[in-house]
Amino acid sequence: MTSTRSVDTPEFPVARPDSCPFDPDSAFTRLRAEEPVSPVRCPAGMDAWLVSRYEDIRAVLADPRLSSRAASSQHMVPGYDFERSPNPGQIIQLDGEEHSRLRRMLIGEFTVRRMEALRPYIQRITDEHIDAMVAKPEADLVADFALPIPSLVICEMLGVPYADRAAFQDDSVLLLDTETDWETRGAAWQRTCDYIGGLVRQRQAEPRDDLLSRLIARGEETDRPLAMEELVTLGGTLLIAGHETTANMIALSTVALLENPAQLAALQASPEAAVEELMRYLTVIQFGLLRQATEDVTVGGSTVKAGEWLVAAIQSGNRDGEVYADPDTVDLGRQARTHLGFGFGAHQCLGQQLARIELQVALTTLLRRAPGLRLVEPLPLSEFKSSAIIYGLRTLPVTW
Numbered sequence: 118m119t120s121t122r123s124v125d126t127p128e129f130p131v132a133r134p135d136s137c138p139f140d141p142d143s144a145f146t147r148l149r150a151e152e153p154v155s156p157v158r159c160p161a162g163m164d165a166w167l168v169s170r171y172e173d174i175r176a177v178l179a180d181p182r183l184s185s186r187a188a189s190s191q192h193m194v195p196g197y198d199f200e201r202s203p204n205p206g207q208i209i210q211l212d213g214e215e216h217s218r219l220r221r222m223l224i225g226e227f228t229v230r231r232m233e234a235l236r237p238y239i240q241r242i243t244d245e246h247i248d249a250m251v252a253k254p255e256a257d258l259v260a261d262f263a264l265p266i267p268s269l270v271i272c273e274m275l276g277v278p279y280a281d282r283a284a285f286q287d288d289s290v291l292l293l294d295t296e297t298d299w300e301t302r303g304a305a306w307q308r309t310c311d312y313i314g315g316l317v318r319q320r321q322a323e324p325r326d327d328l329l330s331r332l333i334a335r336g337e338e339t340d341r342p343l344a345m346e347e348l349v350t351l352g353g354t355l356l357i358a359g360h361e362t363t364a365n366m367i368a369l370s371t372v373a374l375l376e377n378p379a380q381l382a383a384l385q386a387s388p389e390a391a392v393e394e395l396m397r398y399l400t401v402i403q404f405g406l407l408r409q410a411t412e413d414v415t416v417g418g419s420t421v422k423a424g425e426w427l428v429a430a431i432q433s434g435n436r437d438g439e440v441y442a443d444p445d446t447v448d449l450g451r452q453a454r455t456h457l458g459f460g461f462g463a464h465q466c467l468g469q470q471l472a473r474i475e476l477q478v479a480l481t482t483l484l485r486r487a488p489g490l491r492l493v494e495p496l497p498l499s500e501f502k503s504s505a506i507i508y509g510l511r512t513l514p515v516t517w
């Protein structure tokens with residue numbers, strides 16, 4: 118799909134129906150049924166194969182012949198330079214042993230046990246933020262609740278002073294918006310790297326009990342210690358991935374729950390199952406995951422040639438009626454743990470246990486402590502981040 122560009126190639130489907138801002142483009146229903154591996158023209162300018170069925174998506178994401186060398190959502194960013202090699206330390210874009218080396222150094226930081234140990238802290242900051250919120254007549258749920266909780270947690274883990282949040286929260290939003298121009302994007306990433314670089318130097322001189330310090334030490338125990346650039350890129354990636362994703366999920370889940378009040382009992386009865394279903398239904402990584410074939414492969418019966426691009430459309434796989442009955446309905450009682458919202462295969466989300474706990478605690482506590490929670494007024498569609506790599510809300514005015 119790199120050389121033979123046809124004028125008839127359809128555009129990448131991004132239109133959410135006006136009737137339901139949680140549903141992906143209705144084109145996916147037809148594609149899954151009729152053309153599960155179909156050519157599309159991406160906003161970045163190249164053509165790709167769009168893979169829309171659940172089983173084919175899992176096969177794509179598990180296939181080591183399909184490279185992650187371009188970041189997962191770059192097919193949506195006009196002007197992206199696909200010839201550029203990934204930055205050292207950009208875990209999400211590395212393949213094979215280069216990728217496993219970094220993943221091995223980080224995996225111990227994200228075990229279920231370590232994440233469960235954070236639950237009391239997550240509960241405490243959740244309670245504190247709800248106390249502060251309900252003391253007022255109304256609040257912006259994004260700024261007052263959904264963003265600070267995951268942001269505080271990742272700062273605590275990494276050893277980043279939360280007081281410095283102005284140095285990275287706004288830049289994260291810029292970096293994750295497909296409409297940000299390249300100059301602004303470059304400057305935002307540079308500021309994030311400068312900030313993390315300063316912290317890395319501090320931890321090298323004076324280690325503490327935090328992830329950055331342990332990462333430096335762990336690298337030094339191997340025959341290939343982490344270079345400064347790797348540490349900075351890893352730290353910056355974790356900082357951004359650690360708060361923007363979950364923050365958007367908290368805000369969007371709240372709206373989905375308020376629109377489906379019959380589901381609230383199921384949320385409190387089984388927060389674990391409820392969060393899996395919300396992850397499936399909402400698929401906040403909204404444009405799928407980009408891969409490139411390193412050799413000829415067969416996907417869903419179609420041949421994809423070496424060098425061609427594929428997009429594993431997780432937003433479509435999570436709505437595949439062959440796997441989930443009545444897939445466009447949110448049903449918190451269903452068993453959705455095998456959803457694709459955290460990806461699948463070698464790059465499956467490293468922070469997923471942390472995200473799960475944050476979502477469980479934040480959503481159950483919010484809706485228990487503020488049972489009268491409601492929107493101040495109906496949400497205009499413009500408040501939904503339709504051009505951001507991670508779907509969510511810009512603001513969410515609520516009262517209770």
Ligand code: HEM
Binds near residue numbers: 271362458468471
């Ligand atoms: C609801 C919240 C989250 C969602 C929806 C999410 C989604 C994803 C997805 C789909 C991938 C796979 C990308 C690919 O295959 O190309 C991924 C990878 C990753 N996520 Fe998350 N994530 C979330 C929370 C987090 C958190 C809290 C952290 C860190 C604290 C995190 C860190 C990472 C990292 C480091 C990777 C790359 C792993 C690798 O390449 O081996 N994520 N995430």
